[in-house]
Amino acid sequence: HSALTQPASVSGSPGQSLTISCTGTSSDIASYKYVSWYQRSPGKAPKLIIYDVNERPSGVSNRFSGSKSGDTASLTISGLQTEDEADYYCCSYAGSDTYVLFGGGTKLTVL
């Protein structure tokens, strides 16, 4: 199994909305409802921001939302803030053998 495909970088201005895509295959994203997203700021541990495609853990801002269509999952961040600058990783369940796949990560810059 190859890693999930994410854009290497995205950028936006404060207040804007943007979407980060995560493309997999029929063996992972398309087949299961288990997609999660993680935010990683420099020097910090990864933080879960979305799980089960579109569920937010307690304490995560409702500016973060997730969705899925076919083999592509998406993370949308609305009302961009400078504090959102970080690397974002998607993750999908990929069956009992491979189990977990991560994306290569997307660097978000807030201009």
Added chain:
Amino acid sequence: EVQLVESGGGLVQPGGSLRLSCAASGFPFISHNMYWIRQAPGKELVWVSRLNSDGRPSTYADSVKGRFTISRDTSKNTLYLQMNSLRAEDTAVYFCARGIEGHAVAFDLWGQGTPVTVSS
């Protein structure tokens, strides 16, 4: 405080061994699936191993199967990763993570990571 703290990383020669530890606090350690996930320099996160809270057999990525062993000491609330026959491609920061019960690939608590370098 609810946290995970990894330790045990370092520099090791190819073919050598290391044991990583992950000390858990602030939550019922025994009730959660626990994971090791690694990230090589400039690369994506990669799942390494899972220890099931219900006692089912642990699982491993193909790249480490037969060389790494995950275990836990519930009396110490500590997760371990015994790494043998280390290779250069095992060089990475190793994170332990907690899973949300009933939700695959939902890792809701991570440690800061411990770096492992395999080099002669």
